Amino acid sequence: MENINRKLKVRVWRGTQGDGTFSTYEVPAQESQTILDVVTWIQQYAEPTLAYRFACRVGMCGSCAMNVNGIPRWTCRTHVQKVLEDGELEIAPLRNLPVVKDLVTDMSEFFDKWVGAEGRFHPSATRDDEIAAISPADPKRANANAAIECINCAVCYSACDTIAQNPAYFGPAALNRAWTLQNDERDTAFKSRLETISGRGGCTNCHSHQSCMTYCPNELNPTESIAGLKRMTTRSFLFGGR
Amino acid sequence: MFERHDTDVLIIGAGGAGLFSALHAKKAAPDLKVTIAVKGLLGKCGCTRMVQGGYNVALGKGDSVERHFMDTIIGGKWLPHQAMAWRLCEQAVVRVRELENEIGCFFDRMPDGSLHQKAFAGQTYDRTVHKGDLTGIEIINRLMEQVLSRDVEKLEEHRALAFIKSKSGDELAGVLFVDMRRGVFRFVRAKSVLMATGGGPTMYRYHTPSGDKSMDGLAMASRLGLPLRDMEMVQFHPTGLLGGEGTRMTGTVLEEGLRGAGGHLLDGNGRRFMFDYDEKGERATRDIVSRAIYDEMRKGHTTPNGGVYIAMSHLGPEDVRKRFKGMVKRCADCGFDLAGGRVEVVPTAHYLMGGVICDPDTRTEIPGLHVAGEDAGGAHGSNRLGGNGVANSTVYGGISGDVMAADVTARGDQSLSGLRDPDEDAIKFEIDRALHPFMKKPGDVHALRRQLMDLMWDDVGVMRTSEGLQRGMDRLKDVRAELLETGLADSETRYNMTWHDWLNLRSLVEMSQVIASAGMWRENSRGAHFREDFPDSGDLESSYFTVARFDETGDLAISREPVDFSIVKPGETLLKDEPETLVGQSN
Amino acid sequence: MIGARLYLLQRLSALVMAPLVLGHLATMIYAVQNGLSAVEILSRTQGSILWGLFYGLFVIAVSIHAAIGLRIVLFEWGVLPVRRLDLFTWGAGLLLFFLGARAIVAVVM
Amino acid sequence: MMRYRKGDDLRIASLIHRFSGVVLAVFLPVHFYVLGLALSDAAQLDGFLKWTDLAIVKIAEAGLVLLLALHMFGGLRLLAIEFLPWSPRQKTFAAAAIAISFFVSASFFLSAV
């Protein structure tokens, strides 16, 4: 194995919001090794107080996203070999969110916006009712399903240049969720949600940069969802109602 | 030295149990202050999110609560607490409708629009509702949105350290936390507390649960003197990914369906071995396959990393890629070719059937303390059916919310506040206990964690003997002693993960001791517990479960208690004149 | 920082401009071949209602489009605070419209 | 400082769109002003147009045409994203918009010299 005894040169952001620097570490390379493993190695063997966040370690919880060589990624599912540049890595916290410490960001505003964009279901039935029969082939349901598998990792949020410049913008993940709900026939908040997402902070702020879609680890396409919302906005502005 | 905080209902943990509890408490009594404290971010930690396969629920059309119940009892080898198992099956029906109709989950449908249901091993009906193989994400995301948009207080990255009793000592006063971000201690007084920290047997070399889980809740409860049952019952999933020591991927689940679909298990030499153990081959149940693999490993028929292979390519790589898209991609991201090559796998500790003893209303022995989800013992007996885990946490989470809200409302009438003053000395003691490693010489916590994981795997693992268990207990004592002499390199308390690794390890060591002792006491083989020296299941009528309890001086006592066959007795069934299995006949 | 109204106005004006700009570009490529002169320009445009409508429409569209466009850019670059945005948009739009109208008057009438 | 996403095609496309839009918006009032000169005196306009015979000015003008074309085709691409059904070939469209723009401005430049 050529990997054996090889070392990775890793620059890791240390510090808090607005006050930090990169520290450099040499980490032994391994055949099966993710970015999260690299960070873990540093915490366990070189820098005991290094802070980072993870939970599931298999790409389900969206806790572990960081900026790796300048690109936001889920670190538990990013193999080192895929992102290494000249044997080097630069690992930094996600952009567009306040840093708590080292690689840990405060995700509150991401979730505030999720809820702010009415990213929750408003029921039309109760637990005493039968479950609605909905064909998966129905076009609206297909729209809803296409956007549903988000793990709220904020990779897209970090990738979006518009948020960097316009902090009031809800961002791709929240709007992507709103799109699913707007297509959910069981939901009753279509009108009020539409008002929210076509207002301040809403979908019209998006410039279709498509960074969200480019970097979403789950291959979702928030750009498409947001475009859908823009059409909904247009339709309701021009014709009213649905 | 520490901050104080008050609330009405305090929930520890934000998995299926914790989040459901908050929603139900808030719905039952909107004026109550409900607080969720959680070790990670709300909705983004714990195992409910990691549920792949799905949710068991009997939705009619030939299936019935009775059938679901019988599957649960037989699957649990007659050890389940029958009233709890019954309520689980009965309420799952309501809970799934609640999830779909009120919370907003959308489960997979048939072309005609009705729910798609499939069968996990051990079921006699295609009963498991799911959302692809990412069911947990759908459930937790939807719950999270509902909780976040309600008036529920959240204390994120707050680690529970200890339950604190009232001055009088007969009730619970509140819970001591450390705010992990700021490194500050915080005592939260509450009228009612739910413990829903989700068990999680992460003390094994290979394990599936999320990194935040380390049996803290059980350790806290046991130190309060609460009895724990079935603690020897650790479920192993047969196919965990084996990627080597230095990667956190190792241990994570490769889904059950791979074997069901016809995947082969091969030893290090490429020989298919499962038929040596069971006529169903790879399609045998979890426990049998786990033991078979373990046996091959012991015999040294292993792969480079010490496991066996799973091979799918004979089914056609393209087909495999299509059918198991998520799994193939997950493996590919980490550098393994599941569709076309072989992937190394190993049995991996998955779920703890054991837990705190409680009643079907989630009440524990201590007034004011409730328990739900994986922390609660009883519903699964010696073996949990795939799909009953998330059903259990959501059903009982909801029940706990209802019950706590009702209790607090009732109590509110009696006394002015219902809040109880804590035993201040206990708080101080617990803070010192948490700060213990800062007082010691720096050492290697991670090496100790590895020692623990190795010894549990070797001696208290898939197959057990009295010799091994004894050795395990001896080694545990050493690890514990060494841990207490192992300190941290730095005095930093803010987001110091190594400190939390230390605290995790202490919880795990304490609970490992309970697991090993309970394992020693069960001198037969049932469900997840297999004793090579007692391979028989023992007489069903006189089935007993183990109860582990620490006394005042900190000594562990284990006892056996007879199972109460309150609904059905061994040899009987609730299914009159019905076919044994209906799998494959509904959809 | 735009709502549905400004968003649509900007998209609509862009759509209107697209064919106009194509036409303009084609004319330019054709016209510059022999070098530009005032006489040459004016002979083409003066008195032409068609060219008047053509450029009139363009001026209206571009005033709206560019004003809203600049509003967004200047807001996102942190040059303009939210409370100044409307004032700026109107100002920029009217300025463009005024200059554009003057130019049309000059070359068409 | 932290690095952030160099060499990302679609990001470059969006930067081009913004840059061209702003430059056009700055240039357009000047353009209108110059045309408006014809109002007072055709000779003044001619004087200006003479000046545009200079090679360097020609290149600058071709540059403006390029920006106009880039902005327009880029803008049409964005409108297509927003109002037409999704197409997975976004990078191709971005590249095409840029290529056509160069073609147009090159035609302009070649016919101008």
Ligand SMILES: Cc1cc2nc3c(=O)[nH]c(=O)nc-3n(C[C@H](O)[C@H](O)[C@H](O)COP(=O)(O)OP(=O)(O)OC[C@H]3O[C@@H](n4cnc5c(N)ncnc54)[C@H](O)[C@@H]3O)c2cc1C
């Ligand atoms: C990979 C995997 C796949 C699974 N698949 C299935 C399946 O298909 N079907 C099925 O039915 N079951 C499945 N299970 C089991 C199922 O996930 C669990 O039974 C169930 O989710 C447990 O829910 P819970 O709410 O009790 O705990 P969890 O969801 O684990 O939540 C525990 C919470 O407590 C928090 N916590 C822990 N310690 C502390 C502390 N000290 N202080 C504060 N908070 C704390 C955690 O951070 C977390 O938020 C699976 C489990 C795993 C690991």
Ligand code: HEM
């Ligand atoms: C010819 C047809 C044109 C089309 C199709 C077009 C299209 C667009 C579109 C779709 C946008 C929105 C980009 C976004 O916010 O996401 C935009 C922005 C803009 N346009 Fe145009 N435009 C055209 C002409 C012009 C002209 C002639 C000018 C200047 C005089 C101009 C100036 C601007 C400016 C300043 C912006 C803001 C840029 C930004 O937000 O990044 N546009 N254009």
Ligand code: SF4
């Ligand atoms: S849309 Fe994709 S990138 Fe954005 S939060 Fe969801 S999973 Fe992450």
Ligand code: F3S
């Ligand atoms: S990156 Fe941002 S600008 Fe729109 S298309 Fe995605 S949200």
Ligand code: FES
């Ligand atoms: S740790 Fe959960 S997504 Fe990476």
